[in-house]
Amino acid sequence: MSSQKKLNGTVIVTYRCNARCTMCSRYKAPSRPEEEISLETIRKLPPMYFTNITGGEPFIREDLEEIVAELKKKSDRIVISTNGFFTDRILKLTEKFPDIGIRISIEGSEKNNNAIRGLDDGYRRGYETLKKLRERGMKDVGFGMTVQDCNAPDLVPLYKLSDEMCMEFATASLHNSFYFVENKNVIHDRPMVAKNFEDLVNELLNSKSPKKWFRAYFNHGLINYIYGQKRLLPCDMAFDTFFIDPYGDVMPCNGTKDKKVMGNLNTQSWDELWNSEQADRVRDFVRHCDRNCWMIGSVSPAMQKYIFKPAFWVARHKLKFWTKKKYSMYELKCCRDYRDGKLTKEMCDKCSTCDMTSVAKDGRDGHNSGE
Ligand code: SF4
């Protein structure tokens, strides 16, 4: 496999976090500053067509400016995911690098956001940061929302707010993995949450933006995911996509129960690591992975690679719109079966990655887990 082909990379610069989210315990298992990925290791990364910088909370790192400067030398596009709390740091960085993207997590209404994030002032700070970035003329700015039972009714109102502000709107739902140090996340009232996604899909399909039509497909896939069904598209993580954690471990994704390690970039070169037997074993794992997660990091490359399927879905639904027929979640067999009593809550729970019996891993002890 050539290492010269541009890849899609996610760089987890720290596991430290100032938030206390209900669906993520990463803040309980932070990395230590002295062990976090260094500039020297970052310089070894391959050329990328897209890089997501994430955490923890990436703006906790005091050398984030140097990290972005290094990554800009090897990546066509950089987007930083943040909870938006450190307004001054975000403004300072984007002044220096106005062409990067910023995604700020806002979990719905002020009350819901602050309760979910465990940050008393979180909504106001995040929203102010977004507004200031927009006022300064930054183009690639947007909201990110993790939809769960308590904030699902805020989904469409938040989308409308993002639309008024001419901003991107990224969605996710609950996942379990070593990355979130969680294994007890699960949607309880699936039809209610799905209905809110259905409304969002119709808003997106009704827009004039082709990008939003494809977002509609992604949200259609989220409905399928919360019912615990097989992914709508294959997962090709670790083939032309990678994650690297604060310890220098290169992984296929952030969705596995235990950390899967292809190699360590602190001690190996990129070519050695990427072409190793251990990396191939992880690729083999990915081929057989049954976690069926549906997060933008793994779905976006799949949507580009298997463009025919989402494009056909979009074309079919735009045609429907012209005949005034809307998208319905009951296009999915799982939603019909649930409505008709053929699929129960218990069956969906079983298909999910929620596991109330085991202790969640944090990826610190899994450095050699290449199997
Ligand atoms: S979801 Fe993000 S902001 Fe919340 S605790 Fe986890 S790492 Fe921190």
Ligand code: SF4
């Ligand atoms: S389905 Fe893909 S992204 Fe999800 S855990 Fe498996 S390999 Fe990772």
